[in-house]
Amino acid sequence: MNQFQYSRVTHSNAAVSAVSKEKAAMFIAGGTNLIDLMKRGIVNPTRLVDINRVPLNEIKTEGNSLIIGALALNGPVAESKLVTEKFPLLAQALNAGASAQIRNMATIGGNMLQRTRCPYFYDTTMPCNKREPGTGCGALEGFNRMHAIFGFSDQCIAVHPSDMSVALAALDASVLVIGPKGERRIPFTDFHRLPGDKPQIDTNLQAGELITSVTIPDNGFNKNVHYLKVRDRTSYAFALVSVAAALQIEKNTIRDARLAMGGVAHKPWRLTEAEKFLIGKPVSEASFSEAAKIAMQGAKAFKYNTYKLTLAPNSIVQALKVAAKLV
Amino acid sequence: MNKLFFDKVIGDPLNRVDGRMKVTGAAKYSAEYQLPNLVHAVVVPSTITKGRIKSVDSKAALRSPGVLAVISHENAIKVPGNADNEHPTEPPTGGQPLRAFYNNKVYFNGQPIAIVIADTLERAQYAAGLVKFEYDQDKHVTDFELNKGKGVLPEKAKKDPKSSLADYDRGVVDAYKTAAVTVEAEYIHPTEVHNPMELQAITAYWETDDKLTVYDKVQGTKPTQQAFAKEWNLPVQNVKVISEFVGGAFGNGLHNWPHETAAIIAAKMVKRPVKLMLRREHMFYMVGYRPYTWQQIGMGASADGKITGISHIAIGQTSTYEEFTESTVQQTKMMYASPNVSTRYRILPLDVSTPIWMRGPGEATGAFALECAMDELAFALNMDPIQFRLANYTDEDPEKKLPWSTKYLKECLEVGAEKIGWSKRSMKPGGLRAGEWLVGYGMGVGTFGAHRGAAAVRGRLLANGTIIFQSAVTDIGPGTGTAMVQIASEHIGIAPDKITFQLGNSDFPQAPNQGGSATVATVGSAVVATCNAIKEKLLTMAPTAEKRFANAKMEEILFDNGQMSLLKSPSIKVSYTNILKKNSLTEIDIIQDAKPDDESNKYSKYSFSVHFVQVHVHPTTGQVKVNKVVTCADAGKIVNKKTAGNQLIGGVTGGIGMALMEDAIIDHRFGRYITKDFADYHVPVHADVPQIEVYFVDKPDYIVDPMGTKGLGEIAIIGVAPAVANAVFNATGKRIRQLPITPDKLI
The missing domain is CATH 3.90.1170.50 (Aldehyde oxidase/xanthine dehydrogenase, a/b hammerhead)
Structure with missing residues (x-):
């Protein structure tokens, strides 16, 4: 770990100005990912600006929307009645992530900003364009069992590891940020970006911008939802594939649908075409299979992750079946 | 069969003597x-x-x-x-x-x-x-699969054709090929890391x-x-x-x-x-690992299920500077009554660090291949896997042509089958469901030599009636000190709370490594020998305190509760403290050694286990849940059913990791591990470990040692992985021969 300065702020404006002043300064909240990255020499901030005392941990409703402060912790958010009653999909996704200990440290803002778990990213002796642009992608020709089947580039085939973000992408969430130029709101599906030729940049946040809250509109997806996470062990493992599925059903007909996948792309992978297809269709395995087929269009696998071409559609069908209470 | 031999692991097992120190942080580990x-x-x-x-x-x-x-x-x-x-x-x-x-x-x-x-x-x-x-x-060369043709006979086998590592042939080589029913298959066990x-x-x-x-x-x-x-x-x-x-430690x-x-x-x-x-x-990479091992088994049987031949080839990875070998093909040589058995063991030096024995070592790796092949052949014969094993049961060691010291494997099979509910198993794969999940049952047999080495133990009987023992042995987790206190208590006649067993210090008397499931037999025997020597000493000094012991012989005396008494006249008694006092001694201090006698060489000595597993497999996502495990062990007399049960549960948990998740992967372009932390190298978490029921035969084997014990630590894991793999086959009809059995292999 490199040496760094540490300062603590109690207001979001102070946080933004402290980080904006120094090129390699970073915010720190729960630190469950950042500290690991620093210990391994993957990120080397010159200053950590501790935002834990900025009052941004409220969970509240405004009108029909749910607003979660960026510093609210994953564990308490998953247990909050406001979340479990109206947005159970989010609660399920949060509980599918990490371990209880980590969920009690990690913040909502930090969860979105966690870096990929690609082993080439984590090993500083290996090539990785995300860690060190221009060194190449270790995973492209390497051990890519955990890697992307959508939206990758020849620069980077890593996937985003967050479960929570998959649910937020499905639920039409938006992210409120404050920066040197003031506040702005980013639709969740635009928050993360695809690697393209700049895989070192994970999100569309600008320099100095701080996440202050996440808003989820109440679209009525509280009854028929399911977050399915397929992984190598039952807990504390990243997804091979995950699916956030939410349906509104009336008389065995799908009135509205939300669908997103995790573990398949550099960002939470919202499946809007499949959603559109499902609207008006009968609740049946056949409808779900057809939606999964649509969702998989354009998927391409690498040497060790061809199984995802089967597992992903199977998981979509399974998640929809559970959401629709067919199983 | 007499089911009275079995006890569920409850009763009055002694708590660990160092348990409080461990949970309060008072126990000091090497970095502390x-x-x-x-x-x-x-x-x-x-x-x-x-x-x-x-x-x-x-x-x-x-x-x-x-x-x-x-x-x-x-x-x-x-x-x-x-x-x-x-x-x-x-x-x-x-x-x-x-x-x-x-x-x-x-x-x-x-x-x-x-x-x-x-x-x-x-x-x-x-x-x-x-x-x-x-x-x-x-x-560099690190890719096992690309180079497995370059496996070599270990030096030890070259120098000594009688070495257990040398090529072994019983009867006709590859006789299985002409059998009525045959199976041939390759099995891959990836590198696994101890990770205590x-x-x-x-x-x-x-x-x-x-x-x-x-x-x-x-x-x-x-x-x-x-x-x-x-x-x-x-x-x-x-x-x-x-x-x-x-x-x-698990071996590292x-x-x-x-x-x-x-x-x-x-x-x-x-x-x-x-x-x-x-x-x-x-x-x-700095402290050893279970080596990547490729195996091939050919096995044949007559139509009525008698094995006629087994051929087993195993190639394990080692480093270029040091040969590491293990007994990967041993179980194949002695477990089943086949007239024809051939084994070939090779090692493949690669530019990697040296492996080291990891729990159940080569035997566990070998059992994955052998016990899966047994399941495959039973299936090909349309025979129940338990019946198939009973049809090929051996009442003497077919390798050494010696009688077993003890073997209660049949009892293990019967009780385990009953407890797991084997009768519910469908002979046809995929025949059982629980909701949408496929249900499968599988079993695997494990065995490991009931080893015993030489050791010495010091005993100091103090004037206050307490006794302190010392041995250089370590306790890597099984509860060695606790077991030794129990053995000592029985043999010296002093209550456990007045006994201290000190260990883990090279100043103390000789003990070998704690490994190979030999510690209780080895050090426990020395505890018994030391207790006997102290009793001899007490007997010679007793008359000073109580004249009526003057002509007493050892076998006429009961040593119990800190005193000796005449069996025939229990009212004639004298306490150890009184004997010391009357002899003006502050303590009796004796070091006694013990080693196996030649008589035991007339027998073949093994511990046995059977693991029964019920799995649920999701038909479309490939997720495997081990739903229940029943393990039955023939490990001689069980000294402490609580710590012994604990060992079995730990071993089975390791076996679940071996079966379903552990996989240390090298990117051969760089020769570096890809999965090298607990995020990428998966070991089971609580949610992966189901109810594990353990049963012991609990019958003594006095040929191995005077306590009647046989080793337990290794057989806890040997045979678990094939039991899981066989259960997955029974659930899905998919035979996964490369561990670990992850969801991607089942869809």
């Missing part, structure tokens, strides 16, 4: 000794896989605050006992252990090539990142220039003492090894590794005690 002037060390691993270090640039590290030294092959003091040879050819089987900082050669990725010493751990860690190396890189909770750690301290003390995480204080005495050309008594508590403390010598070199050079604890990542 705070010596005066202690400094901290961090090892620097190589980042290339093969080649030579051209130069070491330690200038920046040395300028860094608090740094005392940067030690590499360029400046390390010479280790006097190191053989001065470029091409090692020494035992154990071939090659020799890697010598720390011996020369500029790099043999594997992650080889410790420097050690940085600083006044605090953080400063040492920081400076370690500043040491830079230039290399001349050579082309406690990281490898050593605190090294040179009291004087020729007196060394190490607090070291090892499985044997005496073997380590010998190794360091040899390495540093010191009289054995000048080396003291303390390993009082070991937080799990059965070898002394370069980081240990590196810390000792550093302590000598900075003239201060040096503490070194490895990082989790280092555990993957």
